[in-house]
Amino acid sequence: MLKFLAFAGMILLAPLYFKGGYLMNVLVFVGIHTMLAIGLNLLLGYAGQISLGHAGFFGLGAYLSGVLTATYGWNPWLAMPLAALMVGALAFAIGFPILKLKGHYLAMATLGMGIIIYIVFNETVELTGGPSGLSGIPNLAVGSLTFDSDVKNYYLIWSFTLVTILLTLNLANSRVGRALRAVHDSEVAARVMGVNARLLKVQIFALSALISSIAGSLYAHTMTFVSPASFGFNFSVELLTMVVIGGLGSIYGSFLGAALLTLLPEFLRAAQDYDIIIYGGLLMLMVMFMPGGLVRGVPDLFRKLLKKGGANHA
Amino acid sequence: MLEVSGITQIFGGVTALEDVSFTVAKGAITGVIGPNGAGKTTLFNIVTGIYTQTAGRVFLKGSDVSGLPPEKLARLGMVRTFQNIELFGGMTVLENVMVGLHTRSSSGLLACSLRMPWSRLEEKKIRAGALKWLEFTGITDLADVTAGNLPFGKGRLLEIARALAVEPEIILMDEPAAGLNSHETSDLARLIQRIRDLGITVVLVEHDMELVMDICDRIVVLNLGRKLAEGTPREIQENHEVIAAYLGDDT
Amino acid sequence: MQFDQLLQYTLSGLSTGAIYALIGIGFSIIYNATGIINFAQGEFVMLGGMLTLFFLEALKLPLWAAIPCAVAASTVAGLLFERLAIRPLRQPTPINLVIITIGGSILIRGLSMLLWGKDTHAIPPFSGDDPIAIGGATILPQHLWILAITVIIVAANRFYFYHTISGKAMRACAYNRRAAGLVGIDVRRMVLFSFIISSAMGSIAGIIVAPLTMTAYDVGVMLGLKGFCAAIIGGMSSGLATVVGGLLLGVLESLGAGLISSGYKDAIAFIILLLILFIRPQGLFGKAESERV
Numbered sequence: 001m002l003k004f005l006a007f008a009g010m011i012l013l014a015p016l017y018f019k020g021g022y023l024m025n026v027l028v029f030v031g032i033h034t035m036l037a038i039g040l041n042l043l044l045g046y047a048g049q050i051s052l053g054h055a056g057f058f059g060l061g062a063y064l065s066g067v068l069t070a071t072y073g074w075n076p077w078l079a080m081p082l083a084a085l086m087v088g089a090l091a092f093a094i095g096f097p098i099l100k101l102k103g104h105y106l107a108m109a110t111l112g113m114g115i116i117i118y119i120v121f122n123e124t125v126e127l128t129g130g131p132s133g134l135s136g137i138p139n140l141a142v143g144s145l146t147f148d149s150d151v152k153n154y155y156l157i158w159s160f161t162l163v164t165i166l167l168t169l170n171l172a173n174s175r176v177g178r179a180l181r182a183v184h185d186s187e188v189a190a191r192v193m194g195v196n197a198r199l200l201k202v203q204i205f206a207l208s209a210l211i212s213s214i215a216g217s218l219y220a221h222t223m224t225f226v227s228p229a230s231f232g233f234n235f236s237v238e239l240l241t242m243v244v245i246g247g248l249g250s251i252y253g254s255f256l257g258a259a260l261l262t263l264l265p266e267f268l269r270a271a272q273d274y275d276i277i278i279y280g281g282l283l284m285l286m287v288m289f290m291p292g293g294l295v296r297g298v299p300d301l302f303r304k305l306l307k308k309g310g311a312n313h314a
Numbered sequence: 315m316l317e318v319s320g321i322t323q324i325f326g327g328v329t330a331l332e333d334v335s336f337t338v339a340k341g342a343i344t345g346v347i348g349p350n351g352a353g354k355t356t357l358f359n360i361v362t363g364i365y366t367q368t369a370g371r372v373f374l375k376g377s378d379v380s381g382l383p384p385e386k387l388a389r390l391g392m393v394r395t396f397q398n399i400e401l402f403g404g405m406t407v408l409e410n411v412m413v414g415l416h417t418r419s420s421s422g423l424l425a426c427s428l429r430m431p432w433s434r435l436e437e438k439k440i441r442a443g444a445l446k447w448l449e450f451t452g453i454t455d456l457a458d459v460t461a462g463n464l465p466f467g468k469g470r471l472l473e474i475a476r477a478l479a480v481e482p483e484i485i486l487m488d489e490p491a492a493g494l495n496s497h498e499t500s501d502l503a504r505l506i507q508r509i510r511d512l513g514i515t516v517v518l519v520e521h522d523m524e525l526v527m528d529i530c531d532r533i534v535v536l537n538l539g540r541k542l543a544e545g546t547p548r549e550i551q552e553n554h555e556v557i558a559a560y561l562g563d564d565t
Numbered sequence: 566m567q568f569d570q571l572l573q574y575t576l577s578g579l580s581t582g583a584i585y586a587l588i589g590i591g592f593s594i595i596y597n598a599t600g601i602i603n604f605a606q607g608e609f610v611m612l613g614g615m616l617t618l619f620f621l622e623a624l625k626l627p628l629w630a631a632i633p634c635a636v637a638a639s640t641v642a643g644l645l646f647e648r649l650a651i652r653p654l655r656q657p658t659p660i661n662l663v664i665i666t667i668g669g670s671i672l673i674r675g676l677s678m679l680l681w682g683k684d685t686h687a688i689p690p691f692s693g694d695d696p697i698a699i700g701g702a703t704i705l706p707q708h709l710w711i712l713a714i715t716v717i718i719v720a721a722n723r724f725y726f727y728h729t730i731s732g733k734a735m736r737a738c739a740y741n742r743r744a745a746g747l748v749g750i751d752v753r754r755m756v757l758f759s760f761i762i763s764s765a766m767g768s769i770a771g772i773i774v775a776p777l778t779m780t781a782y783d784v785g786v787m788l789g790l791k792g793f794c795a796a797i798i799g800g801m802s803s804g805l806a807t808v809v810g811g812l813l814l815g816v817l818e819s820l821g822a823g824l825i826s827s828g829y830k831d832a833i834a835f836i837i838l839l840l841i842l843f844i845r846p847q848g849l850f851g852k853a854e855s856e857r858v
Contacts, residue, residue: 044660048660050660050663052663052667097843098839098842098843100843101842101846102659103659103660103663104596104601104602104659104662104663105602105842105846107602107604107663108602108790108793108797108838108842109838109839109842111790112790112835112838112839112842113835113839115790115831115832115835116832116835116836116839119828119829119831119832119835120832122828123826123828123829123832167427167428168427170426170427170428170429171423171426171427174421174426174427174429174433174437175412175416175419175421175426175433175436175437175440176421176422176423176426177426178405178409178412178413178416179413179416181402181404181405181409182402182405182410182413184404185401185402185403185404185405186400186401186402186403188364188384188396188400189396189400189401189402190402190413191383191384191385191388192362192384192385192388192393192394192400192477193388193393193413193414193416193417193476193477193480194385194388194389194416194417194480195385195413195416196385197385203423204423207423233786237667237671240664240667241668244664249404274675274678274679276671276674276675276678277671277672277675277676277678277679279668279671280668280669280670280671280672280673280674280675281668281672282668283664283665283667283668283671284650284665284668284669284672287654287661287664287665287668288650288653288654288655288665291655291656291661
């Protein structure tokens with residue numbers, strides 16, 4: 001809890017340090033990506049089930065919110081939870097057949113699911129505007145306060161992100177979180193202990209889709225424009241990279257991974273098109289040399305270095 | 315307590331079990347023995363819902379539980395351990411046992427995320443319950459150790475503690491003495507007797523003949539997928555067919 | 566519905582299907598030898614096309630020389646991939662393997678973009694482009710090349726697996742890796758072989774299709790995924806079932822694109838993929854596995 005309060009304090013005070021400016025906009029994305037990475041991490045890191053289609057759920061949230069508000073004039077605060085529930089319900093329904101699959105097959109099936117969703121965004125032109133995108137999505141507003149500047153958006157997004165972090169931390173350290181990790185470690189033993197592994201996996205798949213959908217809605221309302229290109233296979237891979245780099249099964253790790261992968265391209269502006277190479281390289285290096293992710297790997301590294309240093313002195 | 319009736323299991327043309335029937339009395343320790351390949355583990359996997367049998371029925375407390383998955387059987391009071399211990403390697407010893415109390419608690423996704431007062435209360439009860447079973451099996455001092463790092467013998471105890479945390483009426487142990495030294499085995503024998511004294515029915519598949527003869531109230535002998543004999547340890551020791559099966563057909 | 570039109574769709578579907586089949590067999594060979602689904606498989610298809618172009622244009626080789634050079638270079642890439650990425654993996658869990666092969670595919674794609682840019686390129690057809698009339702439909706000579714080369718490769722593959730020592734050893738690995746190791750088969754070497762064979766086959770597929778569809782640094786993703794669909798339909802067989810799977814997929818896709826909507830062409834393959842995985846994960850022709858867990 002203390003760790004969380006310190007983290008929240010840091011996040012809330014950050015704008016004072018950055019004083020608006022360009023980086024604020026990037027930090028808004030760090031928030032959205034953190035939510036997405038946490039959603040995927042619940043599934044991949046805790047339950048041990050891979051998904052290469054989470055960009056699809058993110059996109060569904062964004063488009064449902066976008067279409068309901070921009071085309072049908074709904075209140076965004078109404079569209080967002082409805083979108084989340086619809087996406088969660090869809091994931092729950094898909095979850096039963098898809099989570100019967102394991103390992104590589106599950107990866108391919110979720111990948112296929114993501115691509116089908118992506119194709120639907122492109123092809124249902126009357127609804128989504130097709131490849132050229134959907135514009136005119138309203139900002140969120142509370143009373144007369146409209147979230148239309150980077151700083152306002154920062155606080156909007158990060159309040160959602162912090163709530164997500166708090167709730168998922170609670171979940172991870174609860175009966176359900178333990179059952180998830182148990183399924184990950186030994187599904188058969190978890191079942192013998194009375195854990196309904198199949199239902200639990202489907203539930204967590206739906207929850208993870210629901211979180212992605214909320215992130216998608218927030219994305220749509222802060223950008224006021226969405227197009228299919230943001231929700232393709234590459235983005236699913238980017239999310240996977242965030243989770244793996246940060247650390248499987250660590251909520252703060254997801255933040256680290258999201259922050260690193262969102263900020264890195266900004267600092268590598270010169271190498272714009274080539275950030276994809278960096279993702280690929282990072283992904284491989286992490287799995288090979290730091291399979292626990294940054295949250296575990298970096299402290300380990302320090303410990304090793306300290307030991308070496310100590311040995312040299314002796 | 316447990317009744318196995320006419321179990322037959324065929325794997326791709328190979329008959330692993332043929333028409334095996336026996337009953338397990340409440341509150342007793344029953345041993346299932348037999349030479350390698352007799353079908354003991356297959357029988358266990360069927361009774362505990364891991365395999366689905368080709369034919370035959372399993373009754374638990376008089377009701378038909380054939381084909382029920384392990385998670386349902388756990389709620390009906392049946393739990394098992396594994397020959398090659400199946401721990402949750404990434405979790406601590408305490409957390410492992412806490413998973414055992416899964417069926418004794420009910421907070422769902424929402425309540426756990428929001429840390430509702432009742433789920434916090436439940437969490438306390440789970441922890442207390444788990445600690446109780448750590449103490450019962452004598453591994454309290456290992457509570458915070460990662461289960462994956464335990465030596466084999468302690469891992470076996472943890473697996474039993476975790477199974478007991480389900481508060482079962484019947485516990486099936488698949489070769490609990492496998493891989494233990496003689497000192498650990500005699501501790502295990504005492505532990506199993508203490509489990510029976512709690513009123514829990516125990517069934518074990520075991521190779522260690524001394525252990526079986528020592529603690530079992532009744533013994534079922536399997537050979538080549540069929541039931542060869544059934545009786546008290548003394549009756550089994552004097553059964554010529556059993557002796558022949560163990561020593562080979564020539565004798 | 567005109568018969569000629571139907572014939573036209575079927576014929577062009579068959580030739581794309583042959584490509585899917587070749588890629589799918591590549592997937593299956595690696596899967597059977599190692600239990601890995603190589604997400605980078607499509608990148609070797611891309612490398613085949615792009616390297617041919619490189620040898621043609623940068624080194625001014627004639628087509629007949631550029632092709633074997635491209636196949637050889639892609640095969641070396643496959644070999645390096647296994648050596649540098651797969652073999653050193655300390656925790657080869659399925660999830661880690663998925664991640665590392667995805668990482669590898671991104672890296673190969675990114676490096677290709679770095680080397681050759683983002684443009685799409687054409688490779689000249691092997692023997693002109695005068696259409697040949699078949700019934701009321703027409704096909705290109707390249708279609709015939711594709712079908713012929715596919716037949717040759719599938720036949721060669723079959724010969725390798727059933728009539729050579731190393732092919733038989735590979736099949737033994739597919740049945741039971743541990744047992745194969747126990748009887749003295751060098752399993753690691755077989756794993757390496759499987760990567761070599763499947764990257765060679767992938768690159769050939771990429772080369773023979775390039776004159777028809779153009780090639781670019783990013784063509785590998787879709788082709789790879791379609792190849793995987795073919796392999797799934799064929800129950801991950803490295804033989805005829807996957808060929809049938811590929812042809813079926815190619816024809817269905819072509820008919821779907823022509824008769825329903827071309828925009829949903831790619832979706833057809835993935836809907837088939839999901840349906841097969843949900844309903845018949847053992848493939849269209851496979852028998853259900855026995856109950857033993």
